Amino acid sequence: MIINTTILSWVTFIYFASAIFYLFRMVTGKQFWGPLASWSALAGLIAQTAGILLRWFESYKMGIGHAPLSNLYESLIFFAWTIVFLYLIVEWRIKSRNIGAFVIPFAFLSMAFASFSPNVNTRIQPLIPALQSNWLISHVITCFFGYAAFTIACGLGFMYLLKGLEKGESSGPFLRFLPRREILDELTYHSVVIGFIFLTLGVITGSVWAYSAWGSYWSWDPKETWSLITWLVYAAMLHSRFLRGWKGKRMAIMSIIGFASVLFTYFGVNYLPGLHSYF
Amino acid sequence: MKKIVLSFLSSLKLTVALLIIIAALSILGTVIPQQYGPGESLTHMSPGLVKTFRSLQLLDLYHSVWFIILMCLLSLNLIACSLKRFPTSWKLFTATPSLDRTKPFEDLSPDNILMIEGERSGITSRVEHLLMKRYKRFRRRDTDTTTTFYGEKGAYSHFGVYIVHASILIIIAGAIIGSLWGFEGFVNLAEGESTDTVYVGRQKSLKELDYTVRCDKFSITYYANGMPKEYRSDLSFLENNAVIFQGPLLVNHPVTIKRIKFYQASYGTIPGGRVHITITRGNDKGTTLTVDLKDSFYLKENGAKVTIQRIEENFMSMGPAVLLSIHSSEANMQLWVFKDIEKMKQAIPNLLQKVPKFNPSLFKPYFFKLNTIAHTYYTGLQVSYDPGVSIVATGAFFIVFGFFLAFFSSHKRLWVRVDEQEGKTRIMVSAQSNKDPVGLEREREYLLRHFKKGSEVII
Numbered sequence A: 001m002i003i004n005t006t007i008l009s010w011v012t013f014i015y016f017a018s019a020i021f022y023l024f025r026m027v028t029g030k031q032f033w034g035p036l037a038s039w040s041a042l043a044g045l046i047a048q049t050a051g052i053l054l055r056w057f058e059s060y061k062m063g064i065g066h067a068p069l070s071n072l073y074e075s076l077i078f079f080a081w082t083i084v085f086l087y088l089i090v091e092w093r094i095k096s097r098n099i100g101a102f103v104i105p106f107a108f109l110s111m112a113f114a115s116f117s118p119n120v121n122t123r124i125q126p127l128i129p130a131l132q133s134n135w136l137i138s139h140v141i142t143c144f145f146g147y148a149a150f151t152i153a154c155g156l157g158f159m160y161l162l163k164g165l166e167k168g169e170s171s172g173p174f175l176r177f178l179p180r181r182e183i184l185d186e187l188t189y190h191s192v193v194i195g196f197i198f199l200t201l202g203v204i205t206g207s208v209w210a211y212s213a214w215g216s217y218w219s220w221d222p223k224e225t226w227s228l229i230t231w232l233v234y235a236a237m238l239h240s241r242f243l244r245g246w247k248g249k250r251m252a253i254m255s256i257i258g259f260a261s262v263l264f265t266y267f268g269v270n271y272l273p274g275l276h277s278y279f
Numbered sequence B: 001m002k003k004i005v006l007s008f009l010s011s012l013k014l015t016v017a018l019l020i021i022i023a024a025l026s027i028l029g030t031v032i033p034q035q036y037g038p039g040e041s042l043t044h045m046s047p048g049l050v051k052t053f054r055s056l057q058l059l060d061l062y063h064s065v066w067f068i069i070l071m072c073l074l075s076l077n078l079i080a081c082s083l084k085r086f087p088t089s090w091k092l093f094t095a096t097p098s099l100d101r102t103k104p105f106e107d108l109s110p111d112n113i114l115m116i117e118g119e120r121s122g123i124t125s126r127v128e129h130l131l132m133k134r135y136k137r138f139r140r141r142d143t144d145t146t147t148t149f150y151g152e153k154g155a156y157s158h159f160g161v162y163i164v165h166a167s168i169l170i171i172i173a174g175a176i177i178g179s180l181w182g183f184e185g186f187v188n189l190a191e192g193e194s195t196d197t198v199y200v201g202r203q204k205s206l207k208e209l210d211y212t213v214r215c216d217k218f219s220i221t222y223y224a225n226g227m228p229k230e231y232r233s234d235l236s237f238l239e240n241n242a243v244i245f246q247g248p249l250l251v252n253h254p255v256t257i258k259r260i261k262f263y264q265a266s267y268g269t270i271p272g273g274r275v276h277i278t279i280t281r282g283n284d285k286g287t288t289l290t291v292d293l294k295d296s297f298y299l300k301e302n303g304a305k306v307t308i309q310r311i312e313e314n315f316m317s318m319g320p321a322v323l324l325s326i327h328s329s330e331a332n333m334q335l336w337v338f339k340d341i342e343k344m345k346q347a348i349p350n351l352l353q354k355v356p357k358f359n360p361s362l363f364k365p366y367f368f369k370l371n372t373i374a375h376t377y378y379t380g381l382q383v384s385y386d387p388g389v390s391i392v393a394t395g396a397f398f399i400v401f402g403f404f405l406a407f408f409s410s411h412k413r414l415w416v417r418v419d420e421q422e423g424k425t426r427i428m429v430s431a432q433s434n435k436d437p438v439g440l441e442r443e444r445e446y447l448l449r450h451f452k453k454g455s456e457v458i459i
């Protein structure tokens, strides 16, 4: 195994530990676990950054240098990276660790899928002609920042629904630790706004790439269409905020539906007929 | 009646409904194979189903009446909604509130009021100085006992939403222009061939260009591991037999000639062609010949005539092969000669006993070996013209710009009144914003802190 994949598979365990610490903190109600959770997430992020940079460097040493954003393995790794990166910024900004238990597990799952699924090829491969484009790099980066923000919004949506189960003082620390519903609603909205902007940028850069590679900025292939569907779901969500009775629970559910659409855009599209082949 | 239609068209409920319906219809379009999509695989559906789908226009869903009606409704919805709300936003943008109003200062919470020891005029000028620095739109009004300031910033943030929505209309307009006046053509050109017409799939018609395109050469280069590294067509463009442009066409690097863009879209090999074949006699070092399909050569030994009957890129999944037919006075035989015969013998040990026709030394004393099949490539060019692209790009630029105004800017309005009460100077601060309460709070705290600085605060 090459060194970068070894580091990255270790990062999977660090994120697993971090997720468990965040969860312990919520379940036991002991603050003690909090700093442990945050610091391990940060340590994981640093190690992961090193792993990604190393992979980049190795690809140049092999004479096929390119940014490590070109296949499923590399995109899953980058997905996890953006989730943790954005999450830590949020944690630092709102000065609260309550969301971690609902977000870091997604990063762990993405890493685990990348590192341990037999269907994911971890080798560094050269770029086929269609992928040799700088627009592709900006496309992947913007899309995944968008996906990460939507992941956080989805975690917040789950928290909102769980918070609804709380029954006064009799509830355990887990439910009491969840922030108030108004705060969750507000945070969901802000995450979706960030995600929406990045997704829009992702669709735009993707269209520029398609225009230079295939001669058409939009050709309704399943991946493009599903990114439009995702975009429409979140656009509907941003507008329904202004409708009476739509704040709260329905927004939480929409943030989960939106995320399902993101996942389908990312993975599910491969099971549909007529996939845009990369040349 | 007119009123009902208008209020229907300008309602946000319609917006949300339309967005969700368009999303749902788009899902349908990814589940049902589309006629002009990349797949074009209607073969595994029953003919009845195909017929039903076709009559409902579900096989070209994104250009169906359903889709067009929905997009029209969305556009009307956008226009109606914007027209209805714009006057309000304009008023908020241009409003110049009267500074005599006391309303902003009623019901102020105590932490918005400062009582300061010191002379009013000095404090007033300090307040003015600070406010003028921070607020571009700034006014002052004095009476005998009070001074009132009004400052605002970010009033343009009211326009963010309109810019976003106008951009969507611009993008839709650009897409319509492209589909009405543009075309997407396709042509396969063998090396050496030229054309001045391309096939336009959507219109099922031929499109004539003002000039001729010739493919001089097509080539592929590979990485060490066998993955393709570069597809390259060397093209010449000719007008009245004179070359007007000559150059390589690569994937991701289209070539534009007279506003029409050419893309490297696919390639293939033309069946037939020629082969390089080595003939060894006994232990000699062998001769390599290049022979075209159906051509023949003669062998020294017994005047046998060998003809290339067939050339196969991948014969019976065993790789490249040619069929030779050999005629001499003693024999008439056919013989398949493979490129990878050694590998095949390893895989199937008694292959040559089973299939004598595959034995490269069947015609004694000669041994035949296929070296390579020389390819004649053809290049697949996408040829397109889209006059709507720059319009769509403009829309895309402004939608992002609009997002920043809509989400990250806010209209902050500030009233400050300085007067005297019980021998002290009183400063009252009233701040308002259309969104971003956090930013507003920060601004308020900043101002109060700086008004206090250098003064003795009483409360």
Ligand code: HEM
Pocket: A235, A238, A239, A241, A242, B010, B011, B012, B015, B074, B075, B077, B078, B079, B081, B082, B161, B164, B165, B168, B403, B406
């Ligand atoms: C795909 C289409 C659309 C997109 C991407 C879009 C985008 C947006 C965005 C980003 C906002 C700001 C939301 C916020 O502040 O939370 C917004 C607000 C709004 N949109 Fe749209 N919009 C679309 C279609 C429409 C349509 C068709 C209408 C027609 C009625 C509409 C009416 C409004 C209204 C009334 C607001 C609220 C403005 C406010 O009070 O802040 N939008 N839209």
